[in-house]
Amino acid sequence: MSVARAGKAVCPYCGVGCVLTSTVEGNAVKRIRADPADAPNFGMMCPKGALAGEVFSDPDRLTRPLIRREKGGPLEPATWEQAIVRVADALAEAPADRVAWYGSGQLDTEASYAFTKLFKGLLGCNHTDTNSRLCMSSAVAGYTQAFGSDGPPGCYADIEEADTFLILGANMAANHPVLFNRVRRRRVVEPDARIVVVDPRRTRTAAHADHHLAVAPGGDVPLLRFLARALVDAGEIDAAAFAAATDGGAAWLDRLAAEDPDDLARRSGVPRAQLDAAAETLFGGRKLMSLYCMGANQSAQGTLKNRELIHLSLLLGQLGRPGCGPFSLTGQPNAMGGREVGYLAHQLPGYRLVAESADREAMERFWGTVRGSISPEPGRAAVEMFKAAAAGATDVLWVACTNPVASLPDAERTREALRRTPLVVVQDVTAASETVAYADVVLPACQWGEKAGTMTNSERLVVRSDRFLEAPGACRPDWWIVASVGHAIEERRGDAAGRFAWASHEDVWDEFRRTTTGRPCDLAGMTNERLRAGPLQWPCPDPGHPGTARRYAGGRVLTASSKPRTAGETQETAARSAAICDAADAAFPLVLTTGRVASQWHSRTKTRHVAVLDAQEGGPFFEVHPDDAAAAGVTHGDRAAVVGRRGRAEATVRVSDEARPGCVFSPFHWADSAGPLANVNQLTSDAVDPASQQPELKACAVRIEKVEEAR
Numbered sequence: 281m282s283v284a285r286a287g288k289a290v291c292p293y294c295g296v297g298c299v300l301t302s303t304v305e306g307n308a309v310k311r312i313r314a315d316p317a318d319a320p321n322f323g324m325m326c327p328k329g330a331l332a333g334e335v336f337s338d339p340d341r342l343t344r345p346l347i348r349r350e351k352g353g354p355l356e357p358a359t360w361e362q363a364i365v366r367v368a369d370a371l372a373e374a375p376a377d378r379v380a381w382y383g384s385g386q387l388d389t390e391a392s393y394a395f396t397k398l399f400k401g402l403l404g405c406n407h408t409d410t411n412s413r414l415c416m417s418s419a420v421a422g423y424t425q426a427f428g429s430d431g432p433p434g435c436y437a438d439i440e441e442a443d444t445f446l447i448l449g450a451n452m453a454a455n456h457p458v459l460f461n462r463v464r465r466r467r468v469v470e471p472d473a474r475i476v477v478v479d480p481r482r483t484r485t486a487a488h489a490d491h492h493l494a495v496a497p498g499g500d501v502p503l504l505r506f507l508a509r510a511l512v513d514a515g516e517i518d519a520a521a522f523a524a525a526t527d528g529g530a531a532w533l534d535r536l537a538a539e540d541p542d543d544l545a546r547r548s549g550v551p552r553a554q555l556d557a558a559a560e561t562l563f564g565g566r567k568l569m570s571l572y573c574m575g576a577n578q579s580a581q582g583t584l585k586n587r588e589l590i591h592l593s594l595l596l597g598q599l600g601r602p603g604c605g606p607f608s609l610t611g612q613p614n615a616m617g618g619r620e621v622g623y624l625a626h627q628l629p630g631y632r633l634v635a636e637s638a639d640r641e642a643m644e645r646f647w648g649t650v651r652g653s654i655s656p657e658p659g660r661a662a663v664e665m666f667k668a669a670a671a672g673a674t675d676v677l678w679v680a681c682t683n684p685v686a687s688l689p690d691a692e693r694t695r696e697a698l699r700r701t702p703l704v705v706v707q708d709v710t711a712a713s714e715t716v717a718y719a720d721v722v723l724p725a726c727q728w729g730e731k732a733g734t735m736t737n738s739e740r741l742v743v744r745s746d747r748f749l750e751a752p753g754a755c756r757p758d759w760w761i762v763a764s765v766g767h768a769i770e771e772r773r774g775d776a777a778g779r780f781a782w783a784s785h786e787d788v789w790d791e792f793r794r795t796t797t798g799r800p801c802d803l804a805g806m807t808n809e810r811l812r813a814g815p816l817q818w819p820c821p822d823p824g825h826p827g828t829a830r831r832y833a834g835g836r837v838l839t840a841s842s843k844p845r846t847a848g849e850t851q852e853t854a855a856r857s858a859a860i861c862d863a864a865d866a867a868f869p870l871v872l873t874t875g876r877v878a879s880q881w882h883s884r885t886k887t888r889h890v891a892v893l894d895a896q897e898g899g900p901f902f903e904v905h906p907d908d909a910a911a912a913g914v915t916h917g918d919r920a921a922v923v924g925r926r927g928r929a930e931a932t933v934r935v936s937d938e939a940r941p942g943c944v945f946s947p948f949h950w951a952d953s954a955g956p957l958a959n960v961n962q963l964t965s966d967a968v969d970p971a972s973q974q975p976e977l978k979a980c981a982v983r984i985e986k987v988e989e990a991r
C-alpha cells in the first residue's frame with residue numbers, strides 16, 4: 281500500500297476531535313498544521329495537537345508480538361501467528377462467562393466494532409466495557425433516560441449562537457481548549473454573552489467566568505435545582521407548557537416547589553447571594569447552552585446531574601433550538617463512535633441494547649449467528665469487570681488501547697485482577713503503559729497516522745483519518761488484530777461463515793454502517809466514498825442525505841410519547857442519599873478530587889515523550905487550600921502523602937487559594953512508572969452510579985500527612 285506525503289487525521293487526544301494535517305518527509309512527520317477549511321476546528325489546534333508528531337519517536341514503542349510462556353517469566357518475541365493462536369485458543373476454550381474485553385474511546389470505530397462482534401457475536405460474551413465507562417456513561421444514561429436515545433441534541437456551532445454558557449465540571453480551557461476558544465470568541469462577538477462556571481476549583485476556565493460557583497463536592501444536584509427553582513420563582517417558566525411538553529413534568533415541578541431554596545444553597549456549598557446572581561443570567565429568554573464533562577459524569581449521582589442539566593433546557597423550552605441545549609463533552613476522540621458500535625457492556629451496535637430481545641435478534645440475524653447466541657444479560661461494567669477478575673472469575677482478559685492500572689479506581693485491586701487472571705492480553709502501541717507489565721501476550725498496534733480509520737467527535741461528526749506513515753516493525757491496525765483472532769476461532773470451530781474476512785478498514789466500516797440503518801444513530805448514508813470526501817454528522821440515513829447538525833427540532837424526542845422525560849422521585853431520593861459515597865470524617869477530613877492538566881493526556885503514555893509538554897508540570901502534585909495546608913503542617917513544595925481508606929499516594933504540595941477549602945485536587949496522569957506511590961487512584965473509590973455504573977472518581981475522603989510522619 282502506498283504512503284501519502286501528507287495526510288489529514290483526527291488528533292489522537294481529546295474529544296473535540298480536531299482534524300490535523302501532517303506533512304511527511306521520508307517516514308517522519310515534519311509539520312502539523314490545522315487547515316482553516318477543516319471542521320470541526322477550522323484552523324485551530326492546541327499545543328498537544330501541534331506536538332502530536334513527537335509521539336512517533338516513542339522509545340518504548342512496541343514493534344512485535346511478545347509472549348510470556350508462564351506467569352512470572354519473561355516476555356519473549358513471537359510471530360503474529362503464535363500470538364494469535366495463543367489468544368484464539370484461550371478465548372475458544374474458556375467458558376463465555378469467563379472472558380472479558382476492556383477497551384478504549386481512543387480505538388477507531390472499525391476496531392471497536394470488530395471487538396464488539398468478536399465478543400458479543402462470536403463468543404456470546406457481553407463482558408465488554410471500556411474506559412468510556414469512566415468518562416461518559418453517565419451522559420449516556422442521562423440522554424437515554426430523558427430523550428429515549430444517547431447522543432447530544434446540538435452541535436459545536438451552537439456556541440456561536442448561545443447567550444449564556446453554563447459550564448459544569450469541565451475545565452474546558454485545559455481539556456477542550458479549541459472549543460473553549462470558540463466560547464471566548466463568542467464573548468468578543470457578543471459582549472452580552474455570559475459564562476457561569478460550576479467547579480470546586482478556580483480553574484483556568486473559571487478565570488473567564490462572570491460567575492464562578494465553587495460548588496462543594498456532591499453539591500451539583502442541589503445547585504442545579506436551585507437554578508431551576510429560581511427560574512420558576514422569577515415567573516420565567518410557563519409551567520403548564522412545561523408539564524404538557526414533558527413526561528412527568530408536572531410532578532417534577534411539584535417536587536421542585538417543595539424544595540427550600542436556602543436548603544438547596546446550603547447543600548450546594550455556594551453562598552445564596554452568589555447563586556441568586558448567577559441565576560439572573562438565565563433569565564429573560566436568553567439562549568442557554570450547558571457544557572459539561574467529568575465533574576458531572578464521574579459521580580455516584582452522575583446520571584441525575586445530567587438529568588438536572590437537561591431539565592434546565594426543558595424548563596426554558598429550548599431543546600432542539602440553535603444556540604441552546606445540553607451538550608456533554610467527550611473526553612476521548614472516539615468515545616462517541618464506541619457508543620455507536622455498542623461496545624459498552626449493556627449495548628449492541630446502532631444504540632441497541634442486549635436486554636432487548638428484538639435488538640439481540642436483529643444482530644444475530646445480521647451477524648449470521650444462531651438465535652439466542654447473544655446473552656440477554658448485560659455484561660460486567662468496568663469496575664465490576666476488574667472486581668470479578670480480582671476474585672478469580674476470569675480466565676482471559678484482553679485490554680486494548682488503555683491503561684487500567686493507572687486509570688481505574690482502587691488501583692491495587694486492578695493490579696490484583698491482572699495478577700490473578702491466567703491470560704492477560706494487552707494490545708497497545710507502547711510499553712509505557714503500566715498495564716503491559718502484567719501482560720502474558722502483547723499485541724503491537726498501529727497508532728494514529730499509521731492506519732486509516734473513522735472516529736466520531738462530541739458533536740456526532742464522523743471523520744475519516746488518513747494513513748500517511750509506515751508503521752514500525754510488525755505493528756498492525758487494531759481491526760486487523762481482532763479480525764485475525766476471530767478468523768482463527770472460526771477455523772478452530774470449523775465455522776466457514778467468514779464473519780471477519782475483511783480486506784480493509786473500509787470493509788469493516790461498510791458492514792458497521794449497515795447495522796445502524798433506521799436506528800437513532802443512523803450512519804447508513806455515510807459511505808466510504810463520502811467520508812473520503814469529508815466529515816458528516818449523524819443521523820445521515822441515506823447516501824443523498826446532508827447529515828444533521830441538530831436533533832429534536834420542536835422538542836420532539838425518541839421516547840414512546842415523543843416527549844422528554846423528567847427524572848423521577850425515586851431517582852432524586854437515591855441520589856440525595858448518595859451525594860458522596862466515601863464521605864469525609866475526623867480521620868479523613870478532606871475530599872480528594874482528581875482531574876487533568878492541559879499538558880498531559882490520560883496516563884502519559886504519549887505525552888511523557890513530548891519534552892515540552894512533560895516539563896510543564898514537573899510531576900504529580902496535590903493542590904490544597906492555604907488553610908488546609910496549615911492545618912496539616914505542610915507548605916508549598918513539600919513532599920506529602922495523601923492517605924485515604926484504600927491506600928496512599930505521595931506528591932509535591934501546591935498551596936493555592938484556587939483550591940476550595942476542604943478539597944484536595946490531584947491530576948491522575950502519573951502512575952506506577954513515576955514512582956511506587958505516584959498513582960492517585962490508589963485512593964479513589966469504586967462506588968458507582970446505579971444507572972450508569974460510572975465510578976465516583978471525583979470525591980473520596982483523605983487526609984494529608986507530612987512524608988516524614990507517614991514513614
Ligand code: SF4
Nearest residue numbers: 291293294298326329
Ligand atoms: Fe487535539 Fe483536543 Fe487540542 Fe484539538 S483541542 S488539538 S483535539 S488535544
